[in-house]
Amino acid sequence: MPMDYIRESEVLKALAHPVRLRMAEGLLGRECHVDKMVKALKLPQSTVSQHLGVLKAAGVVGIRKEGVKTCYRVLAPKVVELIKVLSKGEVSR
Amino acid sequence: MPMDYIRESEVLKALAHPVRLRMAEGLLGRECHVDKMVKALKLPQSTVSQHLGVLKAAGVVGIRKEGVKTCYRVLAPKVVELIKVLSKGEVSR
DNA sequence: CCCTTTCATCGTATAATTGCGATATTACGA
DNA sequence: TCGTAATATCGCAATTATACGATGAAAGGG
Numbered sequence: 001m002p003m004d005y006i007r008e009s010e011v012l013k014a015l016a017h018p019v020r021l022r023m024a025e026g027l028l029g030r031e032c033h034v035d036k037m038v039k040a041l042k043l044p045q046s047t048v049s050q051h052l053g054v055l056k057a058a059g060v061v062g063i064r065k066e067g068v069k070t071c072y073r074v075l076a077p078k079v080v081e082l083i084k085v086l087s088k089g090e091v092s093r
Numbered sequence: 094m095p096m097d098y099i100r101e102s103e104v105l106k107a108l109a110h111p112v113r114l115r116m117a118e119g120l121l122g123r124e125c126h127v128d129k130m131v132k133a134l135k136l137p138q139s140t141v142s143q144h145l146g147v148l149k150a151a152g153v154v155g156i157r158k159e160g161v162k163t164c165y166r167v168l169a170p171k172v173v174e175l176i177k178v179l180s181k182g183e184v185s186r
Numbered sequence: 187c188c189c190t191t192t193c194a195t196c197g198t199a200t201a202a203t204t205g206c207g208a209t210a211t212t213a214c215g216a
Numbered sequence: 217t218c219g220t221a222a223t224a225t226c227g228c229a230a231t232t233a234t235a236c237g238a239t240g241a242a243a244g245g246g
Contacts, residue, residue: 003118005111008179012114016105017204018098025096034223044206049224054203068213068222081178085171086101110234127193137236142194147233161192161243 011079014058019043020051024074025083027061033069104172107151112136113144117167118176120154126162 015021023037038048052072055061062075074080108114116130131141145165148154155168167173 003114003180005114009109009111009114012105012109012179016102016109018102021096021098021102021105035221038222045223046206046208046225047204050205053224065213070223078178078181082175085174085178086105087096088171106233128191131193138193139195139236139238140234143235146194163193 010058011060011076011082014055014060015079015082017051017054019047020055021083021086023048023051023072024055024060024079025087027072027074028080028083031064031071031073033066033071035069037072104151104153104169104175107148107153108172108175110144110147112140113148114176114179116141116144116165117148117153117172118180120165120167121173121176124157124164124166126159126164128162130165 015024019041022041026032026037026040034045034049034052037052038045041048052061056063056072059076060074060079061072064071064073074083108117112134115134119125119130119133127138127142127145130145131138134141145154149156149165152169153167153172154165157164157166167176
């Protein structure tokens, strides 16, 4: 069964940004709401929200509404694996 | 040791295109020269060459010159793992 | 040498991404 | 209901990516 290059490349594209990659890694196990990420990343709220929107559109993360807060977390199990691979340090360099 | 988000996202960005992802997968084990890919992908030679340039610039693939031909192949072991993860079918859907 | 094959690079038009302030929306609490 | 905190969305300028024909450069073969 050949992979769906378009679909898979969409996931990669969502992750292919330093900020979004950082976000995705941070949302691996735990959940986190937007305001917390805004403070941690030191980026404008609109920018953070926009990046989260990209991750969500690609199915990388999912949300859970808790009152006025929105909690994000990584959904796709494949993404979990991808990020694990990236985290592994390369053999010397 | 935290991952280098910029560097890693560059690799992801290189792979985050349907054509380049297909190329990279095709260059996993075996080597292939440009003309062969042009025919297989049915895309203009300049387009193929440009995509290969992107993959090379990101360190995803490396080349070996054989006379007038240029043989490409996947270099980064991390990329091999990434593509393997992507190839694995998702659990139901 | 010239011609052909193979590949890279250039030029450039079009499209997509990015960053971020401004503005809308929604859920609560007072 | 008003105000406020938390998010999303809009608008838009600036940057970057994409596609591909045209052109350039290098290696052989005859």
